[in-house]
Amino acid sequence: MNMKNLKRSSLLLLAVFATAAAVNAQTGEAFGKAITNTNITEKEVEAAQIAWGAALIKISQDNKTGGFAAAKATAEAVLDQAYGYNMGPVLFKPTLTTGDQVFRTTRAGALAYFVGGDKDFPNDTGFALKGWEKYEFKNAAVHISGDLAITMGNVFLTDASGKVTKVDKTWGFKKDDKGNLRIVLHHSSLPYNP
Amino acid sequence: MNMKNLKRSSLLLLAVFATAAAVNAQTGEAFGKAITNTNITEKEVEAAQIAWGAALIKISQDNKTGGFAAAKATAEAVLDQAYGYNMGPVLFKPTLTTGDQVFRTTRAGALAYFVGGDKDFPNDTGFALKGWEKYEFKNAAVHISGDLAITMGNVFLTDASGKVTKVDKTWGFKKDDKGNLRIVLHHSSLPYNP
Amino acid sequence: MNMKNLKRSSLLLLAVFATAAAVNAQTGEAFGKAITNTNITEKEVEAAQIAWGAALIKISQDNKTGGFAAAKATAEAVLDQAYGYNMGPVLFKPTLTTGDQVFRTTRAGALAYFVGGDKDFPNDTGFALKGWEKYEFKNAAVHISGDLAITMGNVFLTDASGKVTKVDKTWGFKKDDKGNLRIVLHHSSLPYNP
Amino acid sequence: MNMKNLKRSSLLLLAVFATAAAVNAQTGEAFGKAITNTNITEKEVEAAQIAWGAALIKISQDNKTGGFAAAKATAEAVLDQAYGYNMGPVLFKPTLTTGDQVFRTTRAGALAYFVGGDKDFPNDTGFALKGWEKYEFKNAAVHISGDLAITMGNVFLTDASGKVTKVDKTWGFKKDDKGNLRIVLHHSSLPYNP
Numbered sequence: 001m002n003m004k005n006l007k008r009s010s011l012l013l014l015a016v017f018a019t020a021a022a023v024n025a026q027t028g029e030a031f032g033k034a035i036t037n038t039n040i041t042e043k044e045v046e047a048a049q050i051a052w053g054a055a056l057i058k059i060s061q062d063n064k065t066g067g068f069a070a071a072k073a074t075a076e077a078v079l080d081q082a083y084g085y086n087m088g089p090v091l092f093k094p095t096l097t098t099g100d101q102v103f104r105t106t107r108a109g110a111l112a113y114f115v116g117g118d119k120d121f122p123n124d125t126g127f128a129l130k131g132w133e134k135y136e137f138k139n140a141a142v143h144i145s146g147d148l149a150i151t152m153g154n155v156f157l158t159d160a161s162g163k164v165t166k167v168d169k170t171w172g173f174k175k176d177d178k179g180n181l182r183i184v185l186h187h188s189s190l191p192y193n194p
Numbered sequence: 195m196n197m198k199n200l201k202r203s204s205l206l207l208l209a210v211f212a213t214a215a216a217v218n219a220q221t222g223e224a225f226g227k228a229i230t231n232t233n234i235t236e237k238e239v240e241a242a243q244i245a246w247g248a249a250l251i252k253i254s255q256d257n258k259t260g261g262f263a264a265a266k267a268t269a270e271a272v273l274d275q276a277y278g279y280n281m282g283p284v285l286f287k288p289t290l291t292t293g294d295q296v297f298r299t300t301r302a303g304a305l306a307y308f309v310g311g312d313k314d315f316p317n318d319t320g321f322a323l324k325g326w327e328k329y330e331f332k333n334a335a336v337h338i339s340g341d342l343a344i345t346m347g348n349v350f351l352t353d354a355s356g357k358v359t360k361v362d363k364t365w366g367f368k369k370d371d372k373g374n375l376r377i378v379l380h381h382s383s384l385p386y387n388p
Numbered sequence: 389m390n391m392k393n394l395k396r397s398s399l400l401l402l403a404v405f406a407t408a409a410a411v412n413a414q415t416g417e418a419f420g421k422a423i424t425n426t427n428i429t430e431k432e433v434e435a436a437q438i439a440w441g442a443a444l445i446k447i448s449q450d451n452k453t454g455g456f457a458a459a460k461a462t463a464e465a466v467l468d469q470a471y472g473y474n475m476g477p478v479l480f481k482p483t484l485t486t487g488d489q490v491f492r493t494t495r496a497g498a499l500a501y502f503v504g505g506d507k508d509f510p511n512d513t514g515f516a517l518k519g520w521e522k523y524e525f526k527n528a529a530v531h532i533s534g535d536l537a538i539t540m541g542n543v544f545l546t547d548a549s550g551k552v553t554k555v556d557k558t559w560g561f562k563k564d565d566k567g568n569l570r571i572v573l574h575h576s577s578l579p580y581n582p
Numbered sequence: 583m584n585m586k587n588l589k590r591s592s593l594l595l596l597a598v599f600a601t602a603a604a605v606n607a608q609t610g611e612a613f614g615k616a617i618t619n620t621n622i623t624e625k626e627v628e629a630a631q632i633a634w635g636a637a638l639i640k641i642s643q644d645n646k647t648g649g650f651a652a653a654k655a656t657a658e659a660v661l662d663q664a665y666g667y668n669m670g671p672v673l674f675k676p677t678l679t680t681g682d683q684v685f686r687t688t689r690a691g692a693l694a695y696f697v698g699g700d701k702d703f704p705n706d707t708g709f710a711l712k713g714w715e716k717y718e719f720k721n722a723a724v725h726i727s728g729d730l731a732i733t734m735g736n737v738f739l740t741d742a743s744g745k746v747t748k749v750d751k752t753w754g755f756k757k758d759d760k761g762n763l764r765i766v767l768h769h770s771s772l773p774y775n776p
Contacts, residue, residue: 034334034493036472036475036476036572037236037338038340039234039340040233088424091724091734103723103735139228140228143766144232144233145231145233145727145730146340152673152674152767168675168769172754176565187752189750189769192772194680229671232669285530289580290580296528297528299529337560340536342534346479346491347491362575364575368531379531381540381556383556383577384580422724423724529617532619532620533620534621
């Protein structure tokens with residue numbers, strides 16, 4: 001997936017999420033309309049993975065054009081739409097967290113990681129503010145079980161200078177009652193350097 | 195679904211079940227081969243519904259050509275392949291059971307219902323031995339949740355004289371580790387007659 | 389379960405449903421508060437089965453004290469709280485439906501069955517208006533799979549004259565995002581009479 | 583969890599796994615024996631996490647007492663009992679893998695990581711052979727969804743010299759048809775060092 005130079009409006013961002021949700025619609029060819037299917041499909045997983053990168057780039061763009069307040073507002077919208085903090089603690093281990101604050105199981109901890117500016121998380125400088133311009137991902141394997149899907153692979157992020165950051169990434173997506181996929185697991189780590 | 199005058203060998207019956215299992219294979223177009231997906235698909239549900247009727251007719255045919263012993267052997271194979279008695283008690287309410295033996299949560303109870311000849315179930319005369327020749331079903335609605343699918347609708351069975359028996363039918367299919375759908379719920383009842 | 393002479397206010401009815409939902413709270417002894425568990429427990433299933441009977445009796449009581457309008461309002465509240473019509477078509481085969489209207493996959497069809505008075509369902513006289521005063525159930529078997537539970541057994545309903553109606557009953561309960569169990573499957577049939 | 587100086591026989595190791603499986607047995611107090619429940623419980627998750635550490639220490643012990651062949655045999659038994667390679671590709675990112683071989687989605691790749699000695703994985707020196715003597719884990723959060731549970735937290739491993747290695751660990755456990763929990767996801771990474 002390549003999303004170079006994404007410049008989207010907030011409306012577009014919402015559209016991306018809406019698209020991910022729309023993919024949920026089951027065709028139900030075999031049974032007409034009289035079917036309910038709460039399972040996650042592979043297409044939905046792929047759409048959610050695309051949406052995650054689009055959202056990250058959107059926060060970076062909003063930071064550049066609208067400053068911290070705009071970036072923070074977008075980050076909050078992303079957390080509320082695409083993460084599962086409304087369902088319970090999220091299993092979130094961001095790439096760059098340390099010490100007693102490695103795991104960000106609360107929304108506040110996730111927001112601090114993405115945009116910083118929270119005195120309760122003093123080491124956070126805002127991962128999503130680093131001027132990301134391009135996003136690619138490559139799955140090593142995917143496991144789908146009911147309304148939960150887990151993926152493992154690499155994510156590649158490119159900043160304005162062209163520098164690429166590669167991370168080992170695990171996601172868990174849970175489909176909610178409205179058909180939206182929400183991230184309930186997110187383990188990100190830099191490659192091991194012997 | 196119309197399966198008039200089905201005359202299958204045991205090998206063919208096994209082939210029907212194998213086909214139902216083969217449908218399980220996920221194409222995994224989006225992620226190549228590196229995907230595991232334990233969910234039930236609509237096609238698998240339809241294949242399992244077809245297989246149930248084919249099995250019932252097969253037992254009837256075997257009874258006609260090979261007698262009780264042949265019919266019983268086929269019924270046992272069907273129970274072992276297509277029902278979930280290996281997983282625990284099956285929620286089975288056959289069409290014609292009565293009294294204290296309405297529910298057939300054990301394999302022995304199910305076998306007695308289908309072929310009779312069990313002194314522990316003295317009222318059973320063998321539902322599958324009634325010379326069924328044709329099978330059709332029509333789903334009213336289907337609900338799929340993970341590796342479990344439930345269906346509700348009508349089943350139409352035609353005997354050698356052309357008489358059609360219509361029943362209200364609920365099935366629950368559970369996908370096992372090998373990808374086979376097994377019946378863990380089966381509620382069958384004659385239409386209400388005011 | 390015996391709920392003789394239930395005389396509950398609407399508030400009490402809501403309390404019953406709230407209790408069923410409250411049972412959802414996971415104790416999480418092993419992991420403290422940091423756990424999310426979307427599975428159905430046996431206690432939740434039992435609470436939902438109790439709540440169904442309490443709701444039926446409540447509609448009957450409201451009909452007696454408040455007339456059709458009161459009974460209908462309660463029935464609508466029950467359908468909206470305890471059935472899954474908000475999730476998709478419900479696999480509902482009521483005890484006494486006939487002809488082309490056997491299956492009530494829509495909320496309108498279910499409401500008509502419980503309280504009648506709908507010209508689109510001319511044969512419905514209102515099952516919940518029959519003056520039910522006592523409710524008992526007995527499970528033959530239960531199967532729990534993720535956030536979906538299916539049960540099979542007998543339900544016994546007693547009217548004002550003391551007459552007991554026994555039905556063979558299958559339910560499927562789905563746990564929604566808020567932790568409430570909703571009926572997505574309901575197959576009810578009178579015992580077979582040879 | 584503290585398992586200092588574990589010295590177990592292979593029989594004991596199997597007993598640990600058997601215990602983890604035995605915990606699966608549902609008491610079914612509410613419904614007697616007539617219940618099937620395929621969901622994972624918190625106790626099962628905890629037992630599987632304990633078993634993982636016991637297995638790692640067992641491999642180290644076997645290497646010390648029986649040499650490479652003994653350690654390899656134990657590692658193979660562990661992979662076949664406690665990992666889900668029989669179900670499909672496992673989402674496994676070990677702590678110390680690099681380059682094109684970061685992800686070990688096959689059994690061969692996992693075995694090479696744990697005991698080394700595979701020319702196809704030339705950088706593997708055998709993580710389980712490092713003389714581990716003590717194992718502790720601490721969950722940050724757990725998410726249970728049907729027969730799949732995911733956990734995130736820290737694991738602490740102590741070697742013979744007393745040196746403690748801390749890792750950030752995500753596991754996904756899937757319950758198979760026999761009631762055994764199998765690891766289908768395993769993301770392990772060293773803490774980020776700014």
